[in-house]
Amino acid sequence: MARQDRAIHTRRMILEAAAEMFDEFGYDATSIGGLIDRIQLTRGGLYFHFTSKEQLARAVLDEAVTMNGLAPQALKLQEWVDLALLLAYRLPREPLLSASIRLSVDVRARGLFGTRWPDWMRVGEELLVEAGNRGELLPHVEPAATARLLVGAWTGVQQVTETLPDRDLSEEISCLFELILPNIASAGVLAKLDTSPYRAERLLLEAGSPAIHSSRRE
Amino acid sequence: MARQDRAIHTRRMILEAAAEMFDEFGYDATSIGGLIDRIQLTRGGLYFHFTSKEQLARAVLDEAVTMNGLAPQALKLQEWVDLALLLAYRLPREPLLSASIRLSVDVRARGLFGTRWPDWMRVGEELLVEAGNRGELLPHVEPAATARLLVGAWTGVQQVTETLPDRDLSEEISCLFELILPNIASAGVLAKLDTSPYRAERLLLEAGSPAIHSSRRE
Structure with a gap:
């Protein structure tokens, strides 16, 4: 896997793990420390992509309005x-x-x-x-x-x-x-x-x- | 105010203040300490009515299913x-x-x-x-x-x-x-x-x- 692909893959993996934690525990009870435990990434590896819980939440919300699968219809x-x-x-x-x-x-x-x-x-x-x-x-x-x-x-x-x-x-x-x-x-x-x-x-x-x-x- | 009336009044006041805090901050971010600051009651005064955040939340939920104002109608x-x-x-x-x-x-x-x-x-x-x-x-x-x-x-x-x-x-x-x-x-x-x-x-x-x-x- 090329370095850039790996970075994209890692970013997505972090984002999905953070989303799972927000979903399971809520915003307040989710922590960067807990996320690191879950995904087994170093703090440096995480910080390369996201530096705070706030940034993770914003990135999750940015993914929320998606039209996947929507196709033009007669009506x-x-x-x-x-x-x-x-x-x-x-x-x-x-x-x-x-x-x-x-x-x-x-x-x-x-x-x-x-x-x-x-x-x-x-x-x-x-x-x-x-x-x-x-x-x-x-x-x-x-x-x-x-x-x-x-x-x-x-x-x-x-x-x-x-x-x-x-x-x-x-x-x-x-x-x-x-x-x-x-x-x-x-x-x-x-x-x-x-x-x-x-x-x-x-x-x-x-x-x-x-x-x-x-x-x-x- | 008789002692019993005062106790009922205090219990209600505590419950409403706790409800306001759950509503404003969410469950996790609400604390007994914060509630005491808000209502200016001693810890002993609070504990006479409620001994934990869990008990307060249950009491709030117990008030939730109310029919006030509902009257029999033709339909x-x-x-x-x-x-x-x-x-x-x-x-x-x-x-x-x-x-x-x-x-x-x-x-x-x-x-x-x-x-x-x-x-x-x-x-x-x-x-x-x-x-x-x-x-x-x-x-x-x-x-x-x-x-x-x-x-x-x-x-x-x-x-x-x-x-x-x-x-x-x-x-x-x-x-x-x-x-x-x-x-x-x-x-x-x-x-x-x-x-x-x-x-x-x-x-x-x-x-x-x-x-x-x-x-x-x-």
Whole structure:
């Protein structure tokens, strides 16, 4: 492995280990010392990439807004659904995503770094505005308010679902869409939307995404 | 003030101060020493009521499932809506409620004490089953799944709303119901439901609830 590849690989390994610790223990209880124990890297090796816990948290949050697997669809509303289903599929399988939510609901970390919720709201709103322009929405739908509510609802369903061992996030988010879409999609569009909990896995395969490593939680 | 009244008063004061600290700083960063500084009570005075941070957290969570202001309604579905609107109104005004959510989304505290989400799901499911028996629900509605989704959606909307200074939780939860109820309530029932963000305040006044002290956040 060339030196530069090795550095990229090491940086990623550190970031994923830090994300796992933020996710398991929370921001306050995670320490650089504990991270070094976990990844068996020297302090110098770690500091070459990250010099503080704050920097690690920021790097984790920077990875949070990702569109992997999202592909253009005939219906813009389908893209909005796809984004939420993709995240629901990926979150239990990717420590970086899981940790970024943990940092957002953690009051201390949120105070230091903010959250990525406004970014998600903006992405959702843009998709819904475009869906509206194409006549895919019922006339009363307000894109900004609907995007905001979905970010909230998605986040809370994720929080609650991870405390329920026999529930699957993809299925819960699929149910959430079945509940809300009839009051969002115009009549002809609703029947064409795919809200299946298996859709995200298919999209990722079609996109040729790097294999998603198996879930920590399965 | 009689000795017993004074003890009840002191216990409540301690609990509210602890709740404020859990809410502001999170579970890990809250300490008995910090609490003593805040409330200016001796260690002995505190220990008469609570001997550990764990005991304080459990007492906060025990206060979390409250039905204040809920009154029997002609429609059971209205009671389900009322419960969510009442909590949305009270949470920004009552540190104990706010702290109980914070402890539920805090991964460390949740590991120690669990959450009250299963209790809320059960209460919601019971109301929805009864609503179904009375013909208030569309035929496809599954009470358990719907109650579970609302607990998740409510929790996340609260989390996200508190990061948005110009948004009000009562209005957001009111919007959430406007989004989901058309796919839950049977046609004749939907028009009769009151989802106004001002409903909770009215219910609390009618119930003659002790005056809600003014919001910390207003």
